[in-house]
Amino acid sequence: MSVDAAELKRRTAELLAAHPPADTAPADFLTARFAAGLAWVHYPVGLGGLDAPRALQAVVDAELAAAGAPDNDPRRIGIGLGMAAPTLLAHGTEEQQRRYLEPLWTGAEVWCQLFSEPGAGSDLAALGTRAVREGDDWIVNGQKVWTSSAHVARWAILIARTDPDVPKHAGITYFVCDMTDPGVEVRPLRQITGEAEFNEVFLTDVRIPDSRRLGAVGDGWRVAQTTLNNERVAIGGMRLPREGGMIGPVATAWRERPELRTHDLHQRLLKLWVDAEVARLTGERLRQQLAVGQPGPEGAGMKLGFARLNQEISGLEVELLGAEGLLYDDWTMRRPDKVDFTGRDAGYRYLRAKGNSIEGGTSEILLNIVAERVLGLPAEPRTDKDVAWKDLAR
Amino acid sequence: MSAQPDLLYSEEEEALRAAVRDLLTDRCDPAGVIARTESDAPHDLGAWKALADGMGLAGLLIPEDDGGQGATHREAAVVLEELGRSVAPVPYLTSAVVATEALLACGDRELLGRLATGRAIGALAVPLHLAPDVAFPAVRVERGLLHGQLTGIADASCADLLLVPGDDGGLYAVEADAATVTPQVSLDLTRPLATVTLDAAPGRRLGDARPAVERALRAGAGLLASEQLGLAEWSLTETVRYLKDRKQFNRPVGGFQALKHRLAQLWLETVNLRATARNAASALASATDANTDTDIAVAVAQSYAAPAAVHAAEEALQLHAGIGMTWEHPVHLHLKRAKADSLAYGTAGAHRARLAALVDLPSP
């Protein structure tokens, strides 16, 4: 019998009684919460969950928030939570799951994603980073780029080419890479906001033990689909209260500063307020659907909507602020320890939101995915289908 | 904020959908609906009888004690999705939702009982384009007799019972044969409008008009989003089907990226529309009379649904191109309904203006 809402409330109360948030160090509280199976309730027992319906996580979260319990700051560990964890759950060995999931969830270990390369962005399966087997290890060489949070990450999910003689999708293998290993070099890559949230990562003769392979040799593309589908939901499908996203600061400014109001802005604000509320409801509906399965290509829709909305709202916000909108808070080159879409001021939000339609698959690619995999429309003509990766033009 | 609304469909709701869709596939095929629009009787009273009486759907919102099914707006919304998909010319929204809600507000058990069986069709005599919170016209009441004219009344031409606001603030029940109902030539061929003329017509006062009309139009606006969802879904599905089939330049035109992206965009709008329509239906199902959250849910749904449904139907026409421009292809029925729906029970702009007050984003 699966655990129901009442049982989860009981267990949450038990956790709070044994570890009162006021007198417990946040890290200890999070560890205890994981052990109690209240981290992600739909995960298996022993891995931070209770095999409960995914939708019931909300019950636990609400109780804990009301009690002032510490959270694990999803903005800091978003890649671990949103992408690495579901991939480990679906494709990892039990040993891997036991090793990685707890520190991932408590935030003790941050994860990053070594997928994109200078020559392989949208066409991710064209990647050229090589992994060559040597005894029990794989020797990895190559360059990754735009790697968010690599500078604070302990682990990375990595895809590399293990067989150049087969077509590009077939010769890829999926690994967990230790970012502290010799041969891993992380260099900041400054972005349009002034800060360096992402990086270039150079991999030179990095040794990865075969025990850190995720899925079968050559099956990395399929494993990566789990990551990518979850990434789109993680980026676009967050649970928010009404006015919880980018629309919040705009609505607040509108209420508090009547001198900024114009009729034109009013019309645009109301339209975007509605769009934000609609996106929130769509996310809620998606989560209710997910409660019964893994995300499919539908998650692409959430990300598409999220990107457009964030860009339109943050654009409006800069305009609404008038003279202040012409200013920027800080151009200093910094290396933030978290990915923060909504932080800082309106100018930052406007610039950072431009990445929302690029990271995790560009909007053009996501529209292709919806058209082909959801609507079943014919695929783009392909010239690379039966060609070995090594024979492709690059 | 209250508990998260259930935005999915239950198994019973899916079963209801399947039954309604079966019936409509048999009875409201596109060619039949088009032929009917050119006849003297644009409403399909046979299909109505099968839905209302045969399946008991006219009484979904009416309590069992009053002869109805005692179901909720969530079930009525599923029926409306299917009716929207097939642009069925039946007075479901106007009678089983809007007129019914007005009677529920007045608590008139006798008339509710008549509407519940579907043997009588009701129409609220308020112009279709009015939003729930605006002033509506009323007729003169003199010694219990009603005098005056009301135009733009949806489905009045097939109604047995008219619910008419009087200038004394009351809502009156008037038997249709005591009134003169003149059809207007309407943009929407499947939900035609009519003028109602009352010349000393006897009416029975049911209660206060304002709260009854407001409640009726709020439910109408909220559930209209489900009809719009059905329209948008049909437009998308038919267009995807056609573009997979239709070849130009030696390949299916649906393989051209410019078109794929437009269809993916429509899909996204339809997904959004579904979430808002479900939210509005759920909110109405659990609403008390004065409930801001329900008002917000309805206003959000109508702000989003109308342009989304029109966009879907317009894209369907453009992407069907020449064939879409013909009278024999049903896309024009959907476009006309979608455009008329975008005015019904208040435009998106009117609902955004309502929202401004509801969520405290005042105009300059």
Ligand SMILES: Cc1cc2nc3c(=O)[nH]c(=O)nc-3n(C[C@H](O)[C@H](O)[C@H](O)COP(=O)(O)OP(=O)(O)OC[C@H]3O[C@@H](n4cnc5c(N)ncnc54)[C@H](O)[C@@H]3O)c2cc1C
């Ligand atoms: C803020 C940010 C953070 C990121 N973080 C990470 C990270 O942590 N880890 C990681 O691995 N990667 C990360 N990325 C990289 C991101 O995934 C890629 O930038 C993205 O996949 C696009 O690849 P590209 O930049 O090479 O663009 P390209 O693939 O070169 O695309 C150029 C243009 O062509 C369009 N295009 C390409 N192919 C098609 C097609 N078939 N049809 C239509 N249009 C097409 C694209 O949409 C785009 O507009 C990040 C990117 C950003 C902006």
